Amino acid sequence: xxxxxxxxxxxxxxxIAMAGAAVTVLGGLFVVAxxxxxxxxxxxxxxWLTSVDHKRIGIMYVVVAxxxxxxxxxxxxMMRAQQAMAMNSPGYLPxxxxxxxxxxxxTIMILFMAMPFLTGLINFVMPMQIGARDVAFPRLNLISxxxxxxxxxxxxxxxxxxxxxTAGWTGYPPFSENxxxxxxxxxxxxxxxxxxxxxxxxxxxxxxxxxxxxxxxxMTWMRLPLFTWTALCASxxxxxxxxALTVAGGMLALDRSAGFHFFTNDGGGNPMNFxxxxxxxxxxxxxxxxxxxxxxxxxxVATFSSKRLxxxxxxxxxxxxxxxxxxxxxxxxxxxxxxxxxxNTAFGITTMIIAVPTxxxxxxWLMTMYRGRIRYQTPMLWTTAFLVTFTIGGVSxxxxxxxxxxxxxxxxxxxxAHFHNMVIPGALFGFFAGYTYWFPKAFGFRLxxxxxxxxxxLWLVGFYLAxxxxxxxxxxxxVRRLQHYDNPDWQPYLIVAAIGAVSVLLGIxxxxxxxxxxxRDRERLADKTGDPWNARTLEWYSSSPPPAWNFARVxxxxxxxPFWRLKERGEAYREDESYDSISLPRNxxxxxxxxxxxxxxxxxxxxxxxxxxxxxxxxxxxxxxxxSFRRPVExxxxxxxxxxxxxxxxxxxxxxxxxxGDPLCDYRPVLxxxxxx
Amino acid sequence: MSQxxxxxxxxxxxxxxxxxxxxxxxxxxxxxxFATYAVMVTATDDGPTRSEIFGYWRTVANxxxxxxxxxxxxxxxxxxxxxxxTTGLRWIFVTMILAFGFLVLEIQEFAGLVAQGAGPDRxxxxxxxxxxxxxxxxxxxxxxxxxxxxxxxxxLRPIDPxxxxxxxxxxxxxxLVGIVWIGIYSMVYLPGxxx
Amino acid sequence: xxDLRQHQRxxxxxxxxxxxxxxxxxxxxxxxxxxxxxxxxFDLAILFAAIVQVLVHLRYFLHIxxxxxxxxxxxxxxxxxxxxxxxxxxxxxxxxxxxxRMMGT
Numbered sequence: 008x009x010x011x012x013x014x015x016x017x018x019x020x021x022x023i024a025m026a027g028a029a030v031t032v033l034g035g036l037f038v039v040a041x042x043x044x045x046x047x048x049x050x051x052x053x054x055w056l057t058s059v060d061h062k063r064i065g066i067m068y069v070v071v072a073x074x075x076x077x078x079x080x081x082x083x084x085m086m087r088a089q090q091a092m093a094m095n096s097p098g099y100l101p102x103x104x105x106x107x108x109x110x111x112x113x114t115i116m117i118l119f120m121a122m123p124f125l126t127g128l129i130n131f132v133m134p135m136q137i138g139a140r141d142v143a144f145p146r147l148n149l150i151s152x153x154x155x156x157x158x159x160x161x162x163x164x165x166x167x168x169x170x171x172x173t174a175g176w177t178g179y180p181p182f183s184e185n186x187x188x189x190x191x192x193x194x195x196x197x198x199x200x201x202x203x204x205x206x207x208x209x210x211x212x213x214x215x216x217x218x219x220x221x222x223x224x225x226m227t228w229m230r231l232p233l234f235t236w237t238a239l240c241a242s243x244x245x246x247x248x249x250x251a252l253t254v255a256g257g258m259l260a261l262d263r264s265a266g267f268h269f270f271t272n273d274g275g276g277n278p279m280n281f282x283x284x285x286x287x288x289x290x291x292x293x294x295x296x297x298x299x300x301x302x303x304x305x306x307x308v309a310t311f312s313s314k315r316l317x318x319x320x321x322x323x324x325x326x327x328x329x330x331x332x333x334x335x336x337x338x339x340x341x342x343x344x345x346x347x348x349x350x351n352t353a354f355g356i357t358t359m360i361i362a363v364p365t366x367x368x369x370x371x372w373l374m375t376m377y378r379g380r381i382r383y384q385t386p387m388l389w390t391t392a393f394l395v396t397f398t399i400g401g402v403s404x405x406x407x408x409x410x411x412x413x414x415x416x417x418x419x420x421x422x423x424a425h426f427h428n429m430v431i432p433g434a435l436f437g438f439f440a441g442y443t444y445w446f447p448k449a450f451g452f453r454l455x456x457x458x459x460x461x462x463x464x465l466w467l468v469g470f471y472l473a474x475x476x477x478x479x480x481x482x483x484x485x486v487r488r489l490q491h492y493d494n495p496d497w498q499p500y501l502i503v504a505a506i507g508a509v510s511v512l513l514g515i516x517x518x519x520x521x522x523x524x525x526x527r528d529r530e531r532l533a534d535k536t537g538d539p540w541n542a543r544t545l546e547w548y549s550s551s552p553p554p555a556w557n558f559a560r561v562x563x564x565x566x567x568x569p570f571w572r573l574k575e576r577g578e579a580y581r582e583d584e585s586y587d588s589i590s591l592p593r594n595x596x597x598x599x600x601x602x603x604x605x606x607x608x609x610x611x612x613x614x615x616x617x618x619x620x621x622x623x624x625x626x627x628x629x630x631x632x633x634x635s636f637r638r639p640v641e642x643x644x645x646x647x648x649x650x651x652x653x654x655x656x657x658x659x660x661x662x663x664x665x666x667x668g669d670p671l672c673d674y675r676p677v678l679x680x681x682x683x684x
Numbered sequence: 685m686s687q688x689x690x691x692x693x694x695x696x697x698x699x700x701x702x703x704x705x706x707x708x709x710x711x712x713x714x715x716x717x718f719a720t721y722a723v724m725v726t727a728t729d730d731g732p733t734r735s736e737i738f739g740y741w742r743t744v745a746n747x748x749x750x751x752x753x754x755x756x757x758x759x760x761x762x763x764x765x766x767x768x769x770t771t772g773l774r775w776i777f778v779t780m781i782l783a784f785g786f787l788v789l790e791i792q793e794f795a796g797l798v799a800q801g802a803g804p805d806r807x808x809x810x811x812x813x814x815x816x817x818x819x820x821x822x823x824x825x826x827x828x829x830x831x832x833x834x835x836x837x838x839x840l841r842p843i844d845p846x847x848x849x850x851x852x853x854x855x856x857x858x859x860l861v862g863i864v865w866i867g868i869y870s871m872v873y874l875p876g877x878x879x
Numbered sequence: 880x881x882d883l884r885q886h887q888r889x890x891x892x893x894x895x896x897x898x899x900x901x902x903x904x905x906x907x908x909x910x911x912x913x914x915x916x917x918x919x920x921f922d923l924a925i926l927f928a929a930i931v932q933v934l935v936h937l938r939y940f941l942h943i944x945x946x947x948x949x950x951x952x953x954x955x956x957x958x959x960x961x962x963x964x965x966x967x968x969x970x971x972x973x974x975x976x977x978x979x980r981m982m983g984t
Binding site for chain 2: 193216254271
């Protein structure tokens with residue numbers, strides 16, 4: 008009846024596992040209790056959980072990302088603590104538990120922290136940047152969100168019911184096959200990936216269609232803001248790379264549940280083909296993470312240098328080239344698998360070539376800053392730290408692109424240091440920068456600068472302390488994923504790395520305090536203008552928070568940085584003579600329905616409860632068919648309401664002093680012309 | 685065209701383009717299944733090889749059924765675009781019969797092979813074969829269900845832009861299924877049958 | 880009147896495509912049945928017929944046309960084609976190379 012699911016799946020076998028489960032369950036119950044206690048369930052349901060507004064969906068994605076960041080970071084902290092103490096001793100984590108932790112850390116950070124974070128930012132910003140009212144398929148957008156949440160839910164519940172994979176975030180066979188991993192861990196990993204992967208693919212299609220079909224009149228390709236370009240290219244990578252993840256995961260699932268022989272040791276299976284297919288997704292995935300962050304940095308560097316982006320066209324070109332070349336380097340993840348010199352050389356060369364467009368970008372950002380009037384507010388701090396730190400990571404990457412070097416450094420902590428050195432500054436710093444930059448747009452008040460700067464410095468120092476020692480350790484021969492070791496030379500470095508992790512912990516705590524302080528002081532930090540940073544692109548051409556319809560009238564675009572042009576001409580806050588009513592899609596419970604069914608489907612596949620899985624699939628199909636008969640419901644916003652909102656915002660924008668006397672945000676307005684009164 | 689018509693037209697265009705992107709993604713998925721099959725084709729583990737298990741006339745029949753169904757689906761889509769419900773329904777019905785015939789033959793083939801001990805768990809080669817051909821078969825099944833749903837739409841109301849949009853996407857989907865089959869008989873069946 | 884002509888043109892397009900597809904299907908099946916070609920020539924012939932037939936389907940069934948199809952659709956299709964070559968070709972190269980080095984064949 009319940010497949011492999013018995014009461015033994017509950018974590019009463021280990022205190023640490025029980026504590027993890029307790030935190031997960033109590034955390035969930037706490038959130039539910041707060042919602043019920045404050046009586047906000049109805050509000051949440053109507054305004055958030057069923058909303059098809061791209062801005063709200065974007066914010067919900069970021070909330071998922073921040074929750075998962077916490078979970079993934081706890082894993083990291085536990086690993087650093089274990090390795091700091093496990094010199095000639097077993098430490099506090101038994102090997103099997105340690106293995107689960109590094110597997111879930113990687114899976115969570117890439118697929119359930121970084122992916123939702125960037126999807127959230129794109130969702131929130133991109134439609135406004137191109138002057139659209141929403142994405143092309145708003146209802147599908149909501150469904151994607153819940154599919155991602157369902158995948159995250161599967162990873163979280165593995166902490167309570169059963170165990171997670173011990174096969175690393177890449178799940179290499181033959182270890183991940185039944186023969187060596189008979190439990191449910193690998194299945195949780197597979198189904199979390201596949202379920203969220205479907206959601207991600209739909210998102211990619213949605214974003215591409217939005218950029219292609221919903222640009223405002225006059226928004227030609229060479230007038231797209233750079234963040235939109237990177238969002239487009241990341242979406243293209245998603246649409247064309249995620250099938251590889253589906254294929255690799257699906258085949259592994261067939262091996263495990265149906266006795267197929269794709270990657271097994273026996274029966275003619277070929278484990279090496281798994282690495283081959285997985286990395287056809289895995290390498291583009293790196294650029295899916297990094298490109299949107301490049302977009303964020305591009306917007307920020309222009310805004311905070313008060314200059315036009317340097318060499319816009321070369322940045323666009325570099326982005327597109329990266330998107331194509333991303334598909335040509337996958338073998339460098341398995342140079343040591345045994346391919347011949349010609350194969351390894353070819354992929355080594357493509358790997359080095361892809362560093363070129365990235366280098367072009369670095370110079371473009373530097374040149375944008377050159378002779379700019381730079382304002383060092385938090386988003387710009389993240390950006391500057393990225394420029395320096397990411398370059399170091401890039402250099403170590405080009406080093407690893409030499410197959411001969413890779414043979415000695417492969418699978419050591421040098422590699423761990425390298426990819427964290429790419430993804431933390433290259434993606435996460437960008438997401439934090441974007442979070443700080445667009446927060447006032449989303450909520451109508453800025454984040455507190457003081458705590459933002461504290462968080463920044465703690466993160467930056469923590470990052471260097473945690474990962475620079477790993478470069479050294481790698482060259483000293485320390486293999487990654489060691490539960491314990493006996494080389495006393497390594498321990499000091501690992502202790503430094505652990506101290507770095509503590510610094511990052513304090514950085515995360517500062518981010519939490521920052522959020523709290525900012526909500527408390529929201530009056531002081533309020534942004535009445537809709538343009539708190541004196542920015543250049545269209546998303547700032549609206550009130551903060553923007554109305555559901557984004558723009559009272561879809562703007563006509565005449566060049567790059569259209570909002571800046573409007574401000575220069577003094578037309579940014581000029582009111583229209585007449586307004587039209589606007590129709591918008593209505594809320595939809597579909598997201599919750601599909602998300603719940605997908606979660607249940609994944610869960611029952613993990614535990615081999617096949618009748619339930621079938622039932623879920625049939626329900627999904629039935630729901631799809633039924634919804635093809637439903638006419639889309641729209642709500643009409645009256646012209647009066649739009650006029651009123653537009654008037655209120657533009658009046659406030661014209662009269663509010665831009666920076667409300669906050670000394671931390673005090674900088675000279677750099678507009679050549681003051682907006683018309 | 686009225687404002688509403690223009691909006692509907694734009695929405696249909698967006699849907700068609702989004703669906704086109706999905707088909708491209710699906711094509712990549714099939715490429716990887718083809719690539720894996722090619723890698724696995726010699727991994728027979730002393731079990732049946734590709735020259736032992738395929739049937740020539742079955743492949744001919746399957747190919748003929750699918751190719752004809754591409755034509756009939758196309759004729760259905762032309763009729764529905766021209767608001768000709770009767771002709772549209774008739775061609776969809778023919779397409780469904782052809783697709784159903786294809787599925788019956790494929791299920792028979794799979795069942796026969798499994799009975800001979802040549803199931804997907806026998807060897808890496810057979811895993812690759814069943815997964816590639818089976819995924820295509822799953823697409824045919826989805827197409828068949830989709831056609832049934834379209835018939836229901838047509839039975840319940842006059843042809844409108846929404847029905848035309850559904851038909852347009854279904855036709856695109858069906859042609860992709862046809863194209864993948866060209867790959868399957870060319871890369872899987874015929875090389876196996878050639879002595 | 881123009882509607883009728885348009886209708887005839889649409890149907891004719893499909894029928895031409897169908898005719899070409901039938902020919903391009905019959906050729907590989909006949910080659911398979913008659914034999915006589917070396918394996919390499921056989922593979923090349925089949926591959927050629929398949930590629931041409933895919934192009935026929937794209938042209939006559941999916942109505943892809945270098946002039947009238949929107950550029951964004953063509954770009955997506957072209958990129959897919961490129962990636963198919965990279966992914967299938969890359970897999971064959973990589974896995975073939977590994978097999979050769981392991982088996983010594």
